[in-house]
Amino acid sequence: MEFVVFVVAAAGALAGGVGVIASRTPVRSALSLLLVLGNLAVMYLLLSAQFIAALQVIVYAGAIVVLFLFVIMLLHMRTGEGRVEKLRWQRPVSYVLSGVFLSALLWAIWTGTGTQVATSPAGFGTVESVGRSLFTTFLLPFEIASVVLLVGIIAAVVVGRPVVPPSARAHLPPPE
């Protein structure tokens, strides 16, 4: 039963992954990404990490890909044909990086087989256990992550604000 679910989810994730890079229109790419993320959530469920699975769907599928779609729709790239590529060096660099990543993965699988797999303790993956370890063992990294996120949000607001020279500010109508 578990194996069947795994095969279906893995096939779905792979199909989505191919779809992300093979789709003509950016919207289709984003949808394929959604497929990948949804299938990853199923994988988390199989690993009995239901909390992570739910968060995966809420954060990635529910928020991040929605933002992607928003940007695509606002740019109104209906045809989605890439305009002139400005960052020409990106393409070769991406090949190299994916090659490195693939070899790292293969190496990890190669060396990892045969060793003992750690058994998960009772209550693994529940909200209680994840929360407990987040707020005791990993408190400092957790708090640092929250500060980093906050910095990111403030930076986004500052970057997204229209630039107004100080001399022109006096003539602007008061903000609503």
Add this chain to the structure above:
Amino acid sequence: MNALAAAAVKSGVLLFLLLTACAYMTLLERRLLAKFQIRYGPNRVGPFGLLQPLADGIKLIFKEDFAPARVDLVVYWLAPAISMVTALFVYAVIPFGPQLYLANVDVGILIVLAASSVGVYGVILGGWSSNNKYSLLGSLRSSAQLISYELALSFAVISVVLTAGSLSLVEIVNAQARVWFVVLQPVAFVSFLIAAVAETNRAPFDLPEAEQELIAGYQTEYGGFKFAMFYIGEYVAIVTMSALVTTLFWGGWHGPFLPGVVWFALKMFAFIFFFVWIRATLPRVRHDQLMAFGWKVLVPLGLLNVVITAIIVVLLQ
């Protein structure tokens, strides 16, 4: 294997009940709106118009299957399906009675939030794929609204979760055996109710389909069964929100004398009536008012409520 078959049968029965309820929800809404506006409403098909939803359904199924020129057909079909499926999916975790639920997941409420956040795709993709400016504008408005009010909704839910000490909907109902959370969390209840109306795109927050400006918003180019799927999604969402308010704030199946399921149904029906009632009562707000209210009132209020709740919970321990 037996457990699997049992789950399948249960899901089938639940789906049938839900779709029937949703069909009659349309009749109920039309009759109630008519009563509010002092007219008769649909009363010709069957006694009291009871066969009207059936007639509507058959009509919608047999309509011509139409797609506008140059649409992205896959996405065009996918959008209403996503709307309907995510709306129905939520019912897997909602407890209707003490033993009457499909699954008692320990992250139940998160699954509800996840399904509703995926439901946004139906609106976005429907508007985008229709190749129509009104659809696109409607879906942009709608998704902005859904994302903003999801936050307020989540804050209200977090307050309830903190009070109950569990993410499981069954546990949340059990925690209300003595005092319903509407007493302990009045602020969360009100903001949840407002956010729920916005999340279901209902009047006075029905900007996505504001017919005077946008024809019908993201569903302008949809007809026949695809249109029906959008509508099923919308009406199921109303039933869902009513069920959630009942579960989170009004003690779920708890109540004296009557069996739990009856209490649940009664409370849920009261909120469905409320949804229709405010639609008949309040005029539509403007988009900037909606956004300002969401971000400047509901979200800070929700945050404050979460903080205060957390402090009280810690002090009481």
